[in-house]
Amino acid sequence: xxxxxxxxxxxxxxxxxxxxxxxxxxxxxxxxxxxxxxxxxxxxxxxxxxxxxxxxxxxxxxxxxxxxxxxxxxxxxxxxxxxxxxxxxxxxxxxxxxxxxxxxxxxxxxxxxxx
Amino acid sequence: xxxxxxxxxxxxxxxxxxxxxxxxxxxxxxxxxxxxxxxxxxxxxxxxxxxxxxxxxxxxxxxxxxxxxxxxxxxxxxxxxxxxxxxxxxxxxxxxxxxxxxxxxxxxxxxxxx
Numbered sequence: 287x288x289x290x291x292x293x294x295x296x297x298x299x300x301x302x303x304x305x306x307x308x309x310x311x312x313x314x315x316x317x318x319x320x321x322x323x324x325x326x327x328x329x330x331x332x333x334x335x336x337x338x339x340x341x342x343x344x345x346x347x348x349x350x351x352x353x354x355x356x357x358x359x360x361x362x363x364x365x366x367x368x369x370x371x372x373x374x375x376x377x378x379x380x381x382x383x384x385x386x387x388x389x390x391x392x393x394x395x396x397x398x399x400x401x
Numbered sequence: 402x403x404x405x406x407x408x409x410x411x412x413x414x415x416x417x418x419x420x421x422x423x424x425x426x427x428x429x430x431x432x433x434x435x436x437x438x439x440x441x442x443x444x445x446x447x448x449x450x451x452x453x454x455x456x457x458x459x460x461x462x463x464x465x466x467x468x469x470x471x472x473x474x475x476x477x478x479x480x481x482x483x484x485x486x487x488x489x490x491x492x493x494x495x496x497x498x499x500x501x502x503x504x505x506x507x508x509x510x511x512x513x514x515x
Binding site: 323325329330331333336377379381386387388389390391392393394 | 432434436438442443444445446449456457460490492494496503504506508509511
């Protein structure tokens with residue numbers, strides 16, 4: 287079975303704080319892709335990052351960074367120096383051959399960044 | 402290259418009415434997926450087309466939902482009759498056969514049933 291777990295339902299931080307969103311996944315496939323999406327109040331899904339199962343290098347993009355650890359099946363997302371505009375729901379997602387490549391989303395973590 | 406487009410962007414209908422959502426995938430993409438996020442819950446898979454054929458419709462909630470993809474191009478998702486719990490955001494995504502790990506999402510249609 288494939289599953290994505292985002293244990294944090296809501297997180298509230300004050301602007302400029304760092305915040306880490308947790309994601310744990312399950313799959314038996316050896317080849318798979320992991321994603322993070324942002325859903326702002328306007329509703330659209332904004333693609334943030336894709337990571338394939340063979341690439342465990344961490345990635346940094348501006349204030350965003352991702353920590354992929356296959357040993358713990360985790361793909362955590364950190365926002366450094368958070369801003370009010372970061373307030374949104376963030377979804378971690380998995381895609382693999384088993385399951386026909388449909389996207390399996392986590393439940394999402396709602397992030398509130400207060401000024 | 403145009404991305405995935407969805408129409409309308411927002412629809413407000415009354416309970417019992419019918420609504421049809423449309424998705425235009427990226428040109429040449431054989432795979433088309435429908436997802437939805439209702440009532441602030443997780444985003445869930447509805448169904449998957451390969452060209453005009455339904456590959457997987459295991460996520461369709463009930464027979465009030467009908468998806469079609471005539472000619473293997475655009476797809477429609479009809480809800481008839483709509484219920485209050487159908488309110489949410491409906492997303493469409495497409496991918497090519499060779500790049501099934503890459504799915505490109507549309508902007509979504511926000512459906513409000515009153």
